[in-house]
Amino acid sequence: MAVSIKDVARQAGVAPSTVSRALGKGPVSEDVRRKVADAVIQTGYRPNLAARRLRSRQSMTVGLVVADIRNPFFTELARAVETAAYESGMRVLLCNTDEDPGREAMYLGLMAEERASGLILAPTRALDPARLAEFEIPVVLVDRGLPGARRDTVVLDNRAAAETLVDHLVATGRRRIAGLFGVTSATGDERRAGFEAAMARHGLAPRLRMAAPTPEAGHAALADLLSERPEAVVLSNGLFTGAMLRLCRERALAIPRDIAVCGFDDEAWASFVEPGITVIRQPLETFGREAMQMLLARLARPDLPHRTVTLSGELVVRGSTAR
Known part of the structure; x- marks a missing residue:
């Protein structure tokens, strides 16, 4: 028998509406989010992402576009973003540009077609900031800024x-x-x-x-x-x-x-x-978590002032x- 959201709520000891918020972009405490995540694992619940996409016009997917997946920095960054996204009830679609503006343009188009909930992007030097202005979804720049782009950014000093x-x-x-x-x-x-x-x-x-x-x-x-x-x-x-x-x-x-x-x-x-x-x-884990938290905050409050978080190396x- 299929497991429903009510079964997850019963296992977690919360209301079904709380489960929906925890698996989406709604405001819940980290403790509640962990309880719901544990209940999802224990019950084997699989959300109907197609139905949710039709209702919300979003895919509950985070796009992550990196510059070179061979670079261990981006490998570890992808892992950190995926972990943070999973804890928020979202999936990650990973794309690699190899610093090629043509591939970057193709993958940006893919994110729009897939109605990604948001995008975390390590941009190439050639990317026109006006291209990002066309996106109706939140975009967080990571590892590298983009002059002229008014976007949330996480970078190293x-x-x-x-x-x-x-x-x-x-x-x-x-x-x-x-x-x-x-x-x-x-x-x-x-x-x-x-x-x-x-x-x-x-x-x-x-x-x-x-x-x-x-x-x-x-x-x-x-x-x-x-x-x-x-x-x-x-x-x-x-x-x-x-x-x-x-x-x-x-x-x-x-x-x-x-x-x-x-x-x-x-x-x-x-x-x-x-x-x-x-x-x-x-601080690779901090990179990923900061980027994901910025994205979630932007989804909840699109009118927030844009921020740049500058991290220190050791x-x-x-x-x-x-x-």
Whole structure:
């Protein structure tokens, strides 16, 4: 026999209307939402999403459009968003643009066709803010802002994080410091700006390159950058860090004796490889939860002022930058 919403309400000890609010976008306490979520699992209830979509003109689906699912940052971000969405009774439709404006446009169209309840988006540099103005659903920008777009945004303080890495390298005695930064997003620009500002503050000449955020482009740019014989290198994403480790192995460079290495994103292998990689750790779970909470708040109150939440990174020092 099919399980009804009344069965879930009986199991959770609440009214059926409370279950409806907990599984949708209605206001309920976190304690009640957890009770309803537990009752859904215990009863095996499956909501009739098609019927709900016809009633509400929404699919109870959150669109998540990321720039590169190979980048562990976006993999972990997707997991955090999915967890927060599940706890709110919503589903996640994940799309990957590979930093391609054409694919991005296609997926934005898909979200409109599917009548997604809302969208969490890591935009490409080429996205026209006017395109987002066409959306009748809430859009939250994550990881990177979009100049001219009046949208809720969750970002890292990229400039400060890059400055922290340079300051750390200088404190270990390095002076010839190089940097490699992504060329396809505002994130790379902000990290480059922080790198240059810190180098200028220390009276040092920056050595830097910009490249597409792929292992192949990173490897080529780093091979060129090493011709300037830096003592240390700052890498703006985990893909570049992996490319640097590969290049060091190919050239028999010892880290940190021959060159110090540090970068962004505390991937699992960063603490396993020898001698351990110094990184800026990003609060990935907070990224996902903040974005989802912003989206839910916007669904409940479309007239809320737009907000930007700027998160801080944490410097994790390991052997790759030892003196």
